[in-house]
Amino acid sequence: MEDLGLKIFGAILTTILGFTVGMTYGGIVRKLTARVQNRYGPPFYQNFLDLLKLQVKKTNIAHGFMGHMAPVWIIIAAVTVLLFIPILNGNLWFPNMSFHGDLIFLLYMMVFGSLGMALGAGQSGNPNSAIGVSRGLSQMVGFEIPFVLSLVALMIQYETTSVQELTQIQHETGVWNAISNPFAFLAALFASLGMFRYSPFDIVGAPAELASGPVSEFGGKYLGTMMSGGAIFAFIKLTLYVHLFLGGAGNPDNTGIIATLLGLGVLLIKTFTLYMVPVFYGWINPRYRTEQAIQYFWRWPTALGIIGVIWAVYS
Amino acid sequence: MTELIKEQHLLDSLTSAFKIKGRVIRDRRVEVFADKKMVSGILLFAKKQLGFIHLAHMTCIDWIDENKFELIYTIWSPIEKIHLFVKTKIERENPEMENIDSIWDQANTYEREIREMFGIQFPGLIGEQDFALEDWDEMPPMRKDFDTKKYALETYYQRPGREDAKDVRETISERSGTKVPDFAKKYSREK
């Protein structure tokens, strides 16, 4: 029973960490963006204020059952996925529900949130939402291919489908997957550009084209919940990438408080650095059209992914 | 006037072809006065034969004293660099004018606006009845006998303090209890 209690405590801790880090990163990105644009910018905690405001806003609209369910669905998906992501490698405070094959499970679950959004937006009846959803799904078809290819490369390379094990291998050998299979890493990195939906891949909620896309009809608490879900998802993607390619964080042999904090520091540095890639790319690029975005992913990233798979097979 | 040869030549070719009156206003400006029925013919001739391919604008003037509407078509020749004004007057009762959007596609917009603002009908005009206004059931508003101020006063709420059109300086001085400075007095409207 003690084990279960620890697990529940760890799950809550993980959720709080994911939420806080995701939101803060968003705020920091807003601030940095403002600096690039010659502005002073909002405070880094602006996103928390926005969220708080959205949560205390009254909401008196109904768009049917899925309209109510979509934000819930998203946040459920986000928290669920988060629990299957190793935050710190083998740390007792952040136990994850790792099992064999969870990489494949994660692949499915990460689409789950978008699916909830799609269903909710579909029911809202706004044509902007509908178009936004169809664009989002098309874009997903685009970036999922290099992403999956890079994961397949890793699976072949180490003959495992567990994120935990992949991290452990990197920890033991001391060689990051980004170095042992650079092609897979690059393919995944390109895919991450699409995943984070910054320019040039912000075609889902492109303001000049679709108002705010799928979330057009969602306001107040709904939007706030979606925002939290989105923040957690951002953290999930970053952490997953760090654990798959960048050696992970944390030391399974030493789980003392100082070592845990140190591991968290390493995690934050790695995730933030990774996060800056799509953000930097977004500052200087305009938006692609949908078909151009798909073309983009199906050329070099996919080719790199295939090379990565071949590399994994023959190395 | 030696320098207006081009303009004079244009006027001659038009007057001889259509037997209409016209004059050269100044350099680059020629106007002809045509009958209502001849307008589209003149425009087509000018476009096809004389190179006036650009419809610069088209407008309507309400001459209420004469009980006429004057329609003005301004066309421009990029080669000769001359503006030609084709002017025609039509009756104010049941006004109707030939539709020229087969000559210039863009005339459609002008005609829709004129139809709405002056109530001139253009048979065969495509496009919704409303152009800028919506659910307008008064007289076409650009006609001279439509009193916009009266309509606005009747329809919209007027904030008190605006009706007397008093000088702002005096209102401020009254409200704040200070005197209007001498230098400002000479601009006063009361004088």
Next chain:
Amino acid sequence: MIREKETTLYLGPQHPGITGNMMVKLKVQGDTVVKATTHVGYLHRAFEKLIEQRNWLNAFTLLCRFCVPEPDPMELTYARAVEELDNREVPERAQYIRVIVMELARLQSFMLWYAGQAGSAGLYTLGQWSVGDRNYILDLFEELTGGRIYHMYIWPGGVRRDVTDTWKDKVLKTMDYLEKRQDDYNQLMFDNTIFQKRAKGVGIVPKDKAIEWGVVGPPLRGVGIKSDVRIDEPYEVYDKLDFEVPTAEGGDIWARALVRKEEFRQSISIIRQAIEKMPKGDYYNKVPNPMKWVVPEGQAWAKTESVRGEIGFYVVSNGTNKPYRVHAKGAAYTHGVTVLEKILPGQNIADISFIMNSLGVCPPEIER
């Protein structure tokens, strides 16, 4: 082939992508536009009717509000039409000042265009830069005229205030700064492959139809037709200044962007020349008491080149102290209705706002 369902999509009037308060009703099949109808009138303030109620000079307060991004060409055009009716000479110094003001107005409008064109494609950094830098031009206006956006500076017979030497120095400094900054803008916009992919071959105005549809200004120069009121019918002192009218081939957004990019340079060059050549002398041929000023009977048509194209004013006087009729025709009048309706079918929804920005659709100018 499966025929996709047609959806009606209302782009506007409340829509962040639309260039002002107007609406484009679209019939959409998938992502492709089948039919587009422009609905205007959301900004109809009855300017032409109101001007008939004001006297000749009071009209200026209304005139500059015809098209918000670029108020000065409106003032100049009307002033020139009134001058023609009144046979009023304009001192040469005033003409130079007018040219400077016009070109400054063009520059600030170009910077709004940079922001709009990039912003509608999702490149927000450039928009923030250029709109931020635009404030420097507005500062110049503020010092000269007292107003940031609306100036009411050009009057029949000249301009309202004289320029000072310090102001001229400031203008020159600002021009140096803008010239440097434009390189940054261009690097961000024109050197970007994604922007090129988005802009090339999109929103094509066919060359043979361009004049027929009433295309003017940069879109017309973008199809390779050299047409500019400043050289076709030189006004003020444009014939004494040395500048080029750039053209580009293709008629797509890319061509129009290239034209505007070069015109930005030309405007800076014109301002420098005008400041250099400006003579000393009178700046205002004073009009009589504006309350009683009577303009002789007649009709006059004047046109001016603005950023969006030619702007024309038809002014009619019946010999009283009020205009009898003023009709304004802006470039957006045809661009926003006829041209937009003709070129939108077949385009992707994603490009509509992009095309509208490129054509310079300015709703207040359409319905007035």
Next chain:
Amino acid sequence: MINDKDSQKIVDYIQNFARKQSLFVMAYGTGCGAIEIPATMTSRYDAERFGIRGAATPRQADVLLITGYLATKTLKRVIRVYEQMQEPKYVIGFGSCTINGGMYFDSYNTINALEQYIPVDVYINGCMPRPESVISGFVKLQELIQQGKADNGKKYRENLEWYRTNQKKIIKNWKMPDYNW
């Protein structure tokens, strides 16, 4: 606990603080004042410092900025947008035209006083107001929110009859464009 007066005060304070620090402005340029909004949002004036940012749809917006004159055709849409917004919502009248009609006081197509048709929290005068005054108007609104005085939506709900009567005087046809979705 929650009915306790003091704790309610604390809750209200936090709520109002969040509301005031995060104002999503409806991106609807109803009139010519819209030209100063980009300037207000960009580098020199940077309204995002105050938590002011644009929202693309009425559902997400807190502040409806009426930038200048309202033609009757726009008024109809503005009312619709306003009614779609979620409470608490605020309205800022921007420019002289919203106060008394400004220079369009005798126009047959523009309304003269905005608060006859929708309740207004803050007016910013001037034609057009400079970005500084826009920001000062927003700061004034933030003060009102912190004091809990900005209850625009409530005012509208309570006086709906009166507002409707005024609106119906001008808008003859309430039919909205039909949607097939």
